[in-house]
Amino acid sequence: MPGKIPLLVLSRLGVTLITLLIVSFVVFAATLLLPGDVVEILLGQAATPEAVAGLREAMHLDSPALVRYGQWLLGLLHGDFGVSYANSMPVADMIGGRLMNTLRLAAVTTLLAVPLALFLGITAAMYRGSIYDRAVTMIIVSVISVPEFLIATLAVLIFAVWLRWLPALSLANEIQSFGQLLKVFAMPVITLTCVIAAQMVRMTRAAVIDALQMPFVEMALLKGASKTRMVLRHALPNAIGPIANAIALSLSYLLGGVIIVETIFNYPGIAKLMVDAVATRDLPLIQSCAMIFCFGFLLLITLADIIAILANPRLRT
Amino acid sequence: MSLKPMSRSLSLPRFGLRMSATGILASLVILFWAGVAIVGPRFAPYAPGDIVDFDFYGPISDQLWLGSDYLGRDIFSRIILGARYTVGISFASVCMACFTGVAAGMSAAAIGGWFDTILSRILDALNSIPSKLFGLVMVAAIGSSIPVLIVLLAVIYTPGSYRFARALAVNCNTMDFVTVARARGEKTPYLILHEILPNIIGPVLADLGMRFVFIVLLLSGLSFLGLGVQPPDADWGSLVKENIGGLSFAAPAVIAPCIAIASLTISVNLLIDNLPIKIRDRAS
Numbered sequence: 001m002p003g004k005i006p007l008l009v010l011s012r013l014g015v016t017l018i019t020l021l022i023v024s025f026v027v028f029a030a031t032l033l034l035p036g037d038v039v040e041i042l043l044g045q046a047a048t049p050e051a052v053a054g055l056r057e058a059m060h061l062d063s064p065a066l067v068r069y070g071q072w073l074l075g076l077l078h079g080d081f082g083v084s085y086a087n088s089m090p091v092a093d094m095i096g097g098r099l100m101n102t103l104r105l106a107a108v109t110t111l112l113a114v115p116l117a118l119f120l121g122i123t124a125a126m127y128r129g130s131i132y133d134r135a136v137t138m139i140i141v142s143v144i145s146v147p148e149f150l151i152a153t154l155a156v157l158i159f160a161v162w163l164r165w166l167p168a169l170s171l172a173n174e175i176q177s178f179g180q181l182l183k184v185f186a187m188p189v190i191t192l193t194c195v196i197a198a199q200m201v202r203m204t205r206a207a208v209i210d211a212l213q214m215p216f217v218e219m220a221l222l223k224g225a226s227k228t229r230m231v232l233r234h235a236l237p238n239a240i241g242p243i244a245n246a247i248a249l250s251l252s253y254l255l256g257g258v259i260i261v262e263t264i265f266n267y268p269g270i271a272k273l274m275v276d277a278v279a280t281r282d283l284p285l286i287q288s289c290a291m292i293f294c295f296g297f298l299l300l301i302t303l304a305d306i307i308a309i310l311a312n313p314r315l316r317t
Numbered sequence: 318m319s320l321k322p323m324s325r326s327l328s329l330p331r332f333g334l335r336m337s338a339t340g341i342l343a344s345l346v347i348l349f350w351a352g353v354a355i356v357g358p359r360f361a362p363y364a365p366g367d368i369v370d371f372d373f374y375g376p377i378s379d380q381l382w383l384g385s386d387y388l389g390r391d392i393f394s395r396i397i398l399g400a401r402y403t404v405g406i407s408f409a410s411v412c413m414a415c416f417t418g419v420a421a422g423m424s425a426a427a428i429g430g431w432f433d434t435i436l437s438r439i440l441d442a443l444n445s446i447p448s449k450l451f452g453l454v455m456v457a458a459i460g461s462s463i464p465v466l467i468v469l470l471a472v473i474y475t476p477g478s479y480r481f482a483r484a485l486a487v488n489c490n491t492m493d494f495v496t497v498a499r500a501r502g503e504k505t506p507y508l509i510l511h512e513i514l515p516n517i518i519g520p521v522l523a524d525l526g527m528r529f530v531f532i533v534l535l536l537s538g539l540s541f542l543g544l545g546v547q548p549p550d551a552d553w554g555s556l557v558k559e560n561i562g563g564l565s566f567a568a569p570a571v572i573a574p575c576i577a578i579a580s581l582t583i584s585v586n587l588l589i590d591n592l593p594i595k596i597r598d599r600a601s
Contacts (some may be wrong), residue, residue, distance in 0.1 A: 033455075
């Protein structure tokens, strides 16, 4: 039934679109929860009745909430993210460069975490039940069950305080050489890699163990193939789908990690921008950042689902 | 029937419930923190707000068991009080989240039709908002106080609980005894409370434990960002944030609350992994 696959993928994309719409509604609804009048907060001391009325008019605050939601959504689609409450700059200008910084951090982390996690996950599954496997599993459970800031704290403690290899805090705006670049990136990347890799190892291990229990793998063992050959030639090709799915899913954990990591290491990315905006209650900025994050998150989840559909014929019903 | 010597100590053979040594150790740690949260503050050596040391980030001594914090306050007393915030807020939220989620999930499974479809669609969409992001947006809009935090955390984790309970209840709903009860003419509330709930309660409790860990992690994360429990109160996440300046010289003030969080969350996870087979098998 090759004709059904595009249809399935399309319907999955449709679900994502509807989800994104509901998410945008929730994010927009946050403005309605803001106690007090936005205009009076904005104007502060200068809130004369005329000024308030004028600004309300200019911000279309007198139209019903649903109309404003529509306008806001249309604006987003046109790349118009609105104007920041805190410093009256267009949000798009504030986000631009910082989004690149965050994406760079995410890319470097991915390049490091994926091979590491695949190696650990596959070897742990090969030697299932051994001391090596149990040690890996124990470490993974520990990493998964502690907050991200704790891993960051531990990384600082080990690499900056005890080993003195790296500076405790990174500031990306004073980079002159490649060495400095490495030092700035090192700590955030180490922390994020731990967070992401832990999830990935767990899912990869489960996927490979599943594949190893298939009858054809047992057949390979019976005909005398070596353990390495059995895993690499027989089990792995059949676990590619679940593993790719695991990678995409784990990458969505980048998001929670990046919020903490950028704050603790003072990294000038979009998550740091957003956390700072929460302190000043700058809602247009928060909403734009939130939508960007949700978009990225949904993209990864959808990708994971589509890979699962393509890889597993039993899901194509 | 032979038992391993290690697991003999606390087994309950009458119910066929047996737990590994790790599971027992983990439950002891959890009971310890629960006890600290309930009665601990009465036994704290100092009032949590008192400045008792002229030196900040003081070392461990026989007066200050875990050193002093960035203002010279006793960390040991502050961790004991912090247990009340971290464990208390998380427990309140997880109970709210699971109660609403499980009630809605069972109703959706028992009623079915449009009710089920629309509720599932909406809650799935909410579920796909990353939890930390949801927290940030809401804290920005409403502000942060303890009641707000409890409700917020409950709202964030209700969709996941709903999804889990609904999946279990849908399976249970197709069983013969439910069909029989329905044929007898029992009403939906009876089906939910007397037929479905008793059969899914084990996995639901295991799920409550998992969700408790998630909530502790999110609460600590928010507090660490300065958006959770507000000073002068401090949960364990706030304690780490307050004393992060002591990190560069490995002050006990920053390490001790980290250990407290890790011991609690890792224990809950280990306990769930080591639950007696009877409960765990139905959970998976």
